[in-house]
Amino acid sequence: MPKAEWFWSGAITDNSAIIKVKLNETTQDVRIAFSLDINLESNVTITAPQSAKIESGNIASFILEGLEEDTTYYYEVRVGSKVSPEKGSFKTVKVNNTFSFTIGCSGCARGSLLDIFPRNWQVSNNEIFDIIRTQNNPSLTFFLHLGDFHYRDINNGDIQRYRRAYNDVFAQERQRKLYENLPIAYVWDDHDFTGNNSDGKDPGKYAASQVYRETFPHYPLIETLDNQKSTGAIYHSFIIGRVRFILTDSRFHRNLEKVIDPHTQEEANSMLGTRQREWLLQQLKEGDEKQGCTIWVNSIPWIAKKQAGEDSWGGFDLERKLIANFIQENKINKLVMVSGDAHMLALDDGRNNKYADGGGGSFPVIQAASLSSNPSQKGGPYYKGPFPGNKQWGLLKFNDDGHQISLNVQLKKEAEEILIEETFLFSDEQTRENS
Template identity: 30%
Template structure:
């Protein structure tokens, strides 16, 4: 009887430790020597730290400082650690109130610098029909040789799942916190299979920022900015009070993550009284409002000009391709399909003056080897720069239905992406590889949920 009581006690003790974590831990903001984690505990006032080791048995481990979960932050904690070794695999687990979690994840720090060949994955638009779709794509992603994953927005659609609040989840701080808990739930394979094996970078788009085609005119945007700061392990924000734009570097590739919602002017401002497209002066997707500190457009220009990286990657939650704007001139299409018109002006195509300003800046300053990654469109596509000016690779079919942008635009007489796109009925992600050797190049691949490479394009370094 005494033995049974002891075993029962030990079982319940271990179970309570397992149940003391609601979400995480997962890792982001990884550099060559540092990382940041996100974890949510069941109870407030819990003592939290992350233990790391180069060995899975955690022999010779290191720890983050101790943190305490607080009810005011809905028990989310963001432990940080420095002085890690570059280009090294670390296993990590949470220590809650002195007891180690049984959940062990891993990641690899970045190389210090230089011509280092690597691959990463990216995509957007997932969990719109939570627990209804069959996202086999995440198993394929987890089996790939990726160093990190960039989620480019619509990581969940809380504006549609919280209908009782009039699609305005971002007016409630508890709902914002809940949307991040949903992102990290291990019952969904993105967290369980992908985030457990690699770092993640993330930018919100419209549905996880506010509502469909949302902009920066709504004062509740401050809640979305605050939520991102509190509940996601991001890189240093250039202006944390006013948006989430940031940058990071891996080897000789620098990434510029832009915020296309927080400081955006309303899309409808470029429509005249008849509802037709009429370009408006100073209409901005990057810097539409007076703010304290440096605005995003100034930051982006300065960062691109000062970068010494061989490759430069702008990560944009929405499509950049200016050729999309040509469809606005097709009165038959835009007058027949109102939704297409509203979609076009929600992309960079609706911000003609500012888009041309960025294009002219890049060209006049001799900035080379610039690539744009984009999401939002529920499609996947590649253009070598013939239509998009700069090579653009979009992928946003992680677990939503494919809108088949390239196929449908061709049927309407328009070629938006000259290298093609994904026109299947499955799901896909984007894989980008930077390769250094006898020739230096970037390889872009659209990979389907069968594991098949649907489309690839090789871009040589200039």
């Protein structure tokens, strides 16, 4: 009998959301029933049936449209006449409008060494996932996963192994409950891409991209998957309230193209690839012009000493400088970066982040990890921290009065302990002063 094994939501806007459902077997008749009623008894809308096909990993995809903004929806999965025992929920947002909201963020979910069962190997069922799900002061609009969703290090391009990795993450009860009850935004880092310190040279990256696309309820991606044209990176952007989120892909194009310094003609490896870098610069500029602030989600540390071959922006110093030059030249000053990879909490207000020619181009940087990995340290120096550890995460509160966005950052250990706190203010006047 076909049945839903797990489901999750993402790509929330002011009037839509995406839900992906994993079935145990191929079937033609999967529907979502959703309502404002937590019991799904009144005003229930039922989607058209979708099929779960073997070639897409038995995942059924739903786009819910015509929703009310800033409204909580509850949903259940119906397979034939069978109703899923668990219900999911998500809340829509406002877009390009005054809207205050809070998100949780972290990355790096390695499993415990004691887990010898194959299903639990290198995936996590840490209590931190319950802490994030149940924190309600205020409740979260979405959870931002900064990469290393699992540590399976799949390096042979085996699509079934990528699918199994997602399945095994959802077999961890605490993670499953979090994702069923909170929309998620996510970019991979190395361990959930093609392995430790991986780059774009691994042909297995197309399998990673295919399974991300079929399984994860993502916003529209800029690149299509095409291994003839060498595309399939997962960078994308979206807007919540007056905040632009830009998520870059640090892996898919890494070490395949060169960047050239226009002044010195110096050449070095690129992390982002030309197309993604040009897209990023355009996004940074648009965010500064059109939104109240911009969050750049970049999986790996930005602040790090220049060192060739390093798995941080220190290993891609020339590309980092070109980006910093652009930020300085365009007077982009409502930007904050959020990163994972290093298993620590740290914050810089911009004082240690001056990579443009002549020492400008600064912006605040937040390091928010790890969920459940061994404590580690990378990059720096930082204004506050680092605090290596796990059960660690960030709480970002965006408070918008229509003219000014106050971003309160709390970097926390478990539920209560705040190791770093800082508030940044971004006002419309900031743009005018510089223009």
